[in-house]
Amino acid sequence: MSKERRQYFLKKLITEQEVETQEQLVMLLNEKGMDVTQATISRDIRELNLVKVPLTSGKFKYSFIAENNDHAQYKKLLKKTQEVVVKFDSVDNLIVLKTLPGNAHVIGVLLDNVNWDEMVGCVCGNDTCLIIARTKEDADIIYNRMTKTSF
Structure with missing residues (x-):
């Protein structure tokens, strides 16, 4: 497991x-x-x-621990994203992540843990994760957060 x-x-x-x-x-x-x-x-x-x-x-x-939990979850997401995401793409309020095979669900769990208001939810398969944002602007915010190269 x-x-x-x-x-x-x-x-x-x-x-x-x-x-x-x-x-x-x-x-x-x-x-x-x-x-x-x-x-x-x-x-x-x-x-x-x-x-x-x-x-x-x-x-x-x-x-x-209530304090810094959001930041800790974000750091985990950013680290794992840098390790396994091979391609980001965005259309309107949707963001599509292509990962190494077998890793999309890991990104999905980490996304669920960050609790971003801009995100409605995500659906992940084996190597693809679809993130649904509330608006195009929210998708841009999420995209920028996830493509940062440092915490």
Whole structure:
């Protein structure tokens, strides 16, 4: 299983449940058919910038660091875009990305994580990702963000 897929499910679990320990995360992911170890989860927690926050019950749960999360997600998107996107094209409010084979879905997940208001959504296949912007101007903004060469 890919790291992106595992981290997607990890984020989903953190969002939907009050997860208190790494062991609990391992168990929940194993129940979903993902063979993960505590060491892998520990690395994922660091990469996803997860922290433990207090609950009213006095217990703690994993949560996302609110500040800088958007910037961190954007940095991941920009880095991966530079690694796997071979061509950008834009028509009206649509942006089409051509990636190395098998990488479009990775870009799609990262795009979903940045939560840009200008983006309605994206549809990705094996090596093509279609980004739908609200307007032509919004498409230009997204295009410029994604074609930056540094953070």
